[in-house]
Amino acid sequence: MFAKQFRVKSNTVIKGSDRRKLKADISAAFPSLSTDELSELIPNKEELNVVKIYAHKGDAVTLFVLHKNPLFFELEKRLYPTVYVLWRYPALLPTFRTWPPVLQKLIGGADLMLPGVVVSSSGLPDVKGDDCCAVSVVSNRAYGDKSGPPSLPDAESEGQAVSGEECEVDEEEEVQKSVEEEVEEQMPCETITGQACFGIEALSLTKQEEEKGEKGNEEEEGNQDDQKMPQEIMDALLLQCFLHALKSKVKKSELPLLTSTFLRNHMFSCCPSGKQLDIKKSSYKKLSKFLQAMQQQHNLVRVKELTKGVESIVEVDWKNPELRSFNVPEETDVEAATVQEGGEGETPYHPPEITTLYSVSARLEPLFMDANKRKGTILQPAEVRYIVTEYVKKNELVDERNKNYVTINPTLCDCLLEKSEYQEVESLKWDDLFSRTLGRMQECYQVVFPGQAPIKKKGHIEPIDISVASRGSNKKVTLIKNLEVYGLDPAAVATALQRRVQASFVLQPIPGAKDKVLVQIQGNQIHQVSNLLLDHYQIPRKYIQGLEKASKGGKKK
Structure with a gap:
């Protein structure tokens, strides 16, 4: 799930009530954890972050991060421990053992089959369908943080070597470090190994196995080159779009020009097809710092704060040698000609896609608790209808005499009825049920501009x-x-x-x-x-x- 690039949606500090709820959820999901162990994982007074991400296939995942170590993640309303928690508490989940060569196949996405399982003297773990399990390599149980999986031999294999050779911990740490550095470019504070979500990964490769894997790795070298030095690549793309925008988009009559407008309407339009401009992935992190560098180091522009908190480009040095020597890419020369023929003379504009969303309010939280949607969770109207429908079915509230009506139970009464209706209203029509639910949620909206990440905000647009x-x-x-x-x-x-x-x-x-x-x-x-x-x-x-x-x-x- 995390082996490929993912996108961070938000990163916030957890609230006190949500921290208590998380503790209760972890305790219920993993009853083997003692009170002290639970307090160590989720301390009361230390900062704990909630990070929401979108995996490469579009899955919405919630991470819980302590001291830059992801502890648990939530997927489809279910909590899973990360490898870092399993390294520290190896007995947290039923564990299947396998050999390092098999582990490499699992990392590539293969399923663990019975021939690849090493059966201990006590037999296989007692598991049922849909149980959460872990996978470890023989001779190594592990605990620790994201610095790398340590070596902790289990009782059966202590003192034995894997396939007659020693596990090379130094090499493990190098492999682990390279994975972490790649992922940290996507999420600086929250790092997750891309190897497996459910396993205790030792990544113990022998020299012989590494030589065998070299041929397969040659095919991936091209992709790895694209991922090297992502900040330097983004810095170069920023400079290219900046020079291109100044040379072919900005006119002297437009100055002073808001810096945000310059980025949104000029620089983004100069980004080559197939690439995405993202300042947060550059070394500058912010537009203001990038423009400050363009002003101080390159003497290309002069930026001034005309009104408090609002910066504008007030002057451009059109005779700057760097700007004059810049060659506009051929691909975008054609685009510029098309714009001029359009008649209005501005960059082609595409209206954003605007969607109305709804946020779970404190009053409605009990109704959405079964779906694990807490206060503040933003949902689409279809998701709200589905959750409410599932709640009604689960609690058998459909009126047996008339399927068009839903019987009001105490939770629905508190969430949807006015005080004057408590003694009078015993049932609601489905449409009334849905409209009351949406009416008591906080309206939000999502704006999606072409080629950019969705923007979600509370209230009406x-x-x-x-x-x-x-x-x-x-x-x-x-x-x-x-x-x-x-x-x-x-x-x-x-x-x-x-x-x-x-x-x-x-x-x-x-x-x-x-x-x-x-x-x-x-x-x-x-x-x-x-x-x-x-x-x-x-x-x-x-x-x-x-x-x-x-x-x-x-x-x-």
């Missing part, structure tokens, strides 16, 4: 707001805000409007709103704004507020 105001001598001006929420560059929108209506415009920072700009253009231009947003940018009408304020025919404005 702000619509693009269009209004008409008077400015001295009763002159009308049209005001537009919240364009940035939909990935639109205010300067580009204002320039396109200026070409259409031949009127001047002004861009003004919005007080108290970070990285947001108000577009002000002369006259009542709501009709033109409407046509531009709906037809050209294809923003859905429901996300635009104020279209009804357009001037009526025959009236002077």
